[in-house]
Amino acid sequence: MAINYQERIPNNVDLGNDRRLQRALEHWQPRFIDWWQELGPEGFQMRDVYLRTATSVDAKGWATFGAVKMPDYRWGIFLADQEKDRTIGFGDDFGKPVWQQVPGEHRSTLRRLIVTQGDTEPASVEQQRLLGKTCPSLFDLRNLFQVNVEEGRHLWAMVYLLHAYFGRDGREEAEDLLMRHSGSEDNPRILGTFNEPISEWLSFFMFTYFTDRDGKYQLKSLAESSFDPLARTCQFMLTEEAHHMYVGETGITRIIKRTLAKMAELKTDDPAVLRKAGVIDLPTLQRFVNFWFSSCMDLFGAEVSSNAAITFATGVKGRPDERVFEDHVERDTVMEIEMPDDAGDIRLGEITVRSGINEQVRTAYIKDCMVGVIRWNRLIKKAGFEFTIELPSSRFRRQIGFWANIVTDPKGEFISAEEFNRRHDEFLPSESDRAYIHSLMQQVVEPGKMAGWIAAPDRGINNMPTDYEYVHMS
Numbered sequence: 001m002a003i004n005y006q007e008r009i010p011n012n013v014d015l016g017n018d019r020r021l022q023r024a025l026e027h028w029q030p031r032f033i034d035w036w037q038e039l040g041p042e043g044f045q046m047r048d049v050y051l052r053t054a055t056s057v058d059a060k061g062w063a064t065f066g067a068v069k070m071p072d073y074r075w076g077i078f079l080a081d082q083e084k085d086r087t088i089g090f091g092d093d094f095g096k097p098v099w100q101q102v103p104g105e106h107r108s109t110l111r112r113l114i115v116t117q118g119d120t121e122p123a124s125v126e127q128q129r130l131l132g133k134t135c136p137s138l139f140d141l142r143n144l145f146q147v148n149v150e151e152g153r154h155l156w157a158m159v160y161l162l163h164a165y166f167g168r169d170g171r172e173e174a175e176d177l178l179m180r181h182s183g184s185e186d187n188p189r190i191l192g193t194f195n196e197p198i199s200e201w202l203s204f205f206m207f208t209y210f211t212d213r214d215g216k217y218q219l220k221s222l223a224e225s226s227f228d229p230l231a232r233t234c235q236f237m238l239t240e241e242a243h244h245m246y247v248g249e250t251g252i253t254r255i256i257k258r259t260l261a262k263m264a265e266l267k268t269d270d271p272a273v274l275r276k277a278g279v280i281d282l283p284t285l286q287r288f289v290n291f292w293f294s295s296c297m298d299l300f301g302a303e304v305s306s307n308a309a310i311t312f313a314t315g316v317k318g319r320p321d322e323r324v325f326e327d328h329v330e331r332d333t334v335m336e337i338e339m340p341d342d343a344g345d346i347r348l349g350e351i352t353v354r355s356g357i358n359e360q361v362r363t364a365y366i367k368d369c370m371v372g373v374i375r376w377n378r379l380i381k382k383a384g385f386e387f388t389i390e391l392p393s394s395r396f397r398r399q400i401g402f403w404a405n406i407v408t409d410p411k412g413e414f415i416s417a418e419e420f421n422r423r424h425d426e427f428l429p430s431e432s433d434r435a436y437i438h439s440l441m442q443q444v445v446e447p448g449k450m451a452g453w454i455a456a457p458d459r460g461i462n463n464m465p466t467d468y469e470y471v472h473m474s
């Protein structure tokens, strides 16, 4: 479909031919801009930023680079191309045609899924809004803003679905997405993790590595949905999401590289000495991994979930990469899963696959998280040091599911609450860890220059040099 770039809302959904929808979105747009100005990135709003803007969904158009002031970013509505004769890929209605409209019986479930997904997008922008003040380089500052504007576009994507397919309730939900605020006392964001402010860059990189990856798996599950407009919306969002995880993975890699260089130079792995040298010691990094990974575990839901079984059976929400599974119906299939037994031990139990969908998604996510961890460990080994970064057990620090309120160490071994409290600072970032990380956060905005705790990137964005002025300061 041709795209008219002169339109107020760039789109490939033929908005111009749907006056009602166009008016509704044009009414929502100024509220979005107000929200962006008030709760979007602080500072730099009037600066030119070298941003990628999606102007269409094909290989050429979805990544157009150029200098843009963030409030002028062309947030738009883009759905992946419609697949001809697409059929339902899983559940009881496997093989039947997908839905182009919302079936009445799935309306409230679909609305809830879209609102929950939509809520995380502006939430993350709000969480990260102060990071510009302490950026380690212009390259990183630009990456932060790229992530932020794209999360803004993901909000647009969900708001489009609400306005286009959910009538009056959809319009109200779209308003509410701008009313809830991350960390607000009386009107917080829906999911707990999205109410924690992200006040330093180590956590930003951890967030983009771990929490955005949760987003990837949620989107992958929704990209399988029988509600075709939702599936196509999420398919396109995934192309943007990949960059967010790249920011996280390369950010953590560059921190490790810098630390390893200092370790080699000073011939030590002593955290105290390394902190004096202004880098992030690996045990501290591990504690941040423990914190961020474990705070993502609950986002997948309980191990056994009748809700997940229903959304799978009805075709509303699938599993990531459904095609890799052998059985797409899973009518009477079972799976084995670890669960606590009465004697305070772990036993293998059997559950139906349908009720274990959350666990299947969580398992796929954990495997994906491992990819970067393996690379980081290779770097450490190559530098000649004995240290292995590990993902904690999925039982660690859980609040829902089988392991809720069962106290474990990061390896997943049961310990007493007393022991957990005593060893807290060994497992998770301590007050002094956080204070140290904060002490490193100093704004660096000279092109090509990096803060002392992070190595320069291997390459710039879109083949530009690493010392390019990614955010125009002059």
Ligand SMILES: [Fe+2]
Binding pocket: 121, 150, 151, 154, 215, 241
């Ligand atoms: Fe997103």
Ligand SMILES: [Fe+2]
Binding pocket: 151, 212, 215, 241, 244
């Ligand atoms: Fe993201």
